[in-house]
Amino acid sequence: MVDRKRGGLRIWLSNKAQPFVDITRKYQQPRIKMTRLVRIALLMLRLYLILVVAILVFKFATSVG
Numbered sequence: 001m002v003d004r005k006r007g008g009l010r011i012w013l014s015n016k017a018q019p020f021v022d023i024t025r026k027y028q029q030p031r032i033k034m035t036r037l038v039r040i041a042l043l044m045l046r047l048y049l050i051l052v053v054a055i056l057v058f059k060f061a062t063s064v065g
Contacts, residue, residue, distance in 0.1 A: 034042075
């Protein structure tokens with residue numbers, strides 16, 4: 001009886017997650033062409049975000065101890 005409940009939960013969760021899977025599949029490939037400048041700008045933004053997060057983690061780690 002436990003296996004039936006577990007299987008039912010798995011089915012219910014997969015039904016709830018299906019819209020997210022569909023949206024992810026739909027937008028997996030970009031529909032627009034990005035220029036080299038746009039790609040560079042996005043890369044710089046990613047690096048900036050990583051740097052800011054690293055600084056925040058470092059600041060938190062040094063202020064706690």
